[in-house]
Amino acid sequence: MIVISGLTRKIPEGKTILDHVNTRLEPGTFIAVVGPSGSGKSALLKALALKEVWSSGEYRVDGKDLMEAGFFAKMKFRRQVAFLEQKPILYEKKSALKNVLIGGAEQTPIWRRLTGMVRSDDYMGGMDMLEHVGLLERAKQVVEKMSGGERQRIAIARALVHGARLVLADEPVSGLDPHTAEEMMQTLKKLCHEKGTTIVAALHRVELAEKFADEIWGMQDGRLIINVRGRRLTAAEKMRLS
Numbered sequence: 387m388i389v390i391s392g393l394t395r396k397i398p399e400g401k402t403i404l405d406h407v408n409t410r411l412e413p414g415t416f417i418a419v420v421g422p423s424g425s426g427k428s429a430l431l432k433a434l435a436l437k438e439v440w441s442s443g444e445y446r447v448d449g450k451d452l453m454e455a456g457f458f459a460k461m462k463f464r465r466q467v468a469f470l471e472q473k474p475i476l477y478e479k480k481s482a483l484k485n486v487l488i489g490g491a492e493q494t495p496i497w498r499r500l501t502g503m504v505r506s507d508d509y510m511g512g513m514d515m516l517e518h519v520g521l522l523e524r525a526k527q528v529v530e531k532m533s534g535g536e537r538q539r540i541a542i543a544r545a546l547v548h549g550a551r552l553v554l555a556d557e558p559v560s561g562l563d564p565h566t567a568e569e570m571m572q573t574l575k576k577l578c579h580e581k582g583t584t585i586v587a588a589l590h591r592v593e594l595a596e597k598f599a600d601e602i603w604g605m606q607d608g609r610l611i612i613n614v615r616g617r618r619l620t621a622a623e624k625m626r627l628s
């Protein structure tokens with residue numbers, strides 16, 4: 387369980403881009419972060435992914451505050467966190483399976499990234515994960531001609547095969563057609579529930595959040611002003627986010 391309290395990020399110019407954010411992230415939960423442009427969705431995801439530091443507040447993982455944790459504890463946690471970019475960076479000339487097995491920059495040991503070597507038992511894990519994201523039949527194909535949705539699926543499989551317990555996805559469905567976007571959301575939800583992974587996805591489209599997410603977080607001016615579970619947003623809540 388991850389609990390954050392009072393998480394605040396001020397930038398040198400004086401602006402507060404995260405303002406006392408309090409929330410918890412339970413295993414196996416699919417969380418959608420919505421809010422207007424510039425409200426702090428990406429900033430929150432980056433803070434949760436430890437990509438950017440915060441000015442004050444606590445980030446507790448299984449009861450321990452990361453700020454007070456030692457180097458190795460932080461490194462261990464960092465390896466369990468994956469950040470999915472809108473356009474994942476993949477090895478274009480390698481197969482989907484190879485990308486899943488060797489690509490995870492933070493989670494993969496450096497010797498493996500340099501040599502491209504994989505252990506034979508890892509293949510099973512990689513194939514298993516590609517099946518979970520619906521790409522088993524394409525495991526051996528090179529990724530350069532794959533669609534945006536397929537590339538996202540490979541990036542997700544890659545994160546999970548390397549043991550990510552927390553996946554942050556910044557606009558994972560932007561640029562996808564409506565049908566593919568829904569399929570992607572369905573995949574994310576299924577992975578959360580089947581694998582116990584926590585996925586936090588920033589989304590522009592509230593209706594996708596309402597249809598697929600277990601929890602919806604609403605951001606406004608760097609503050610987390612709405613946090614609802616298992617229901618749609620009310621008209622008043624949507625107004626507050628506009």
Ligand SMILES: Nc1ncnc2c1ncn2[C@@H]1O[C@H](COP(=O)(O)OP(=O)(O)OP(=O)(O)O)[C@@H](O)[C@H]1O
Pocket residue numbers: 397403421422423424425426427428429430588
């Ligand atoms: N490193 C930074 N330096 C200065 N300002 C920043 C930095 N990162 C974010 N901001 C500002 O913080 C605010 C929140 O940005 P953020 O990218 O988190 O918004 P967002 O909700 O993800 O927006 P969008 O939906 O358009 O992607 C914006 O006003 C942005 O300009």
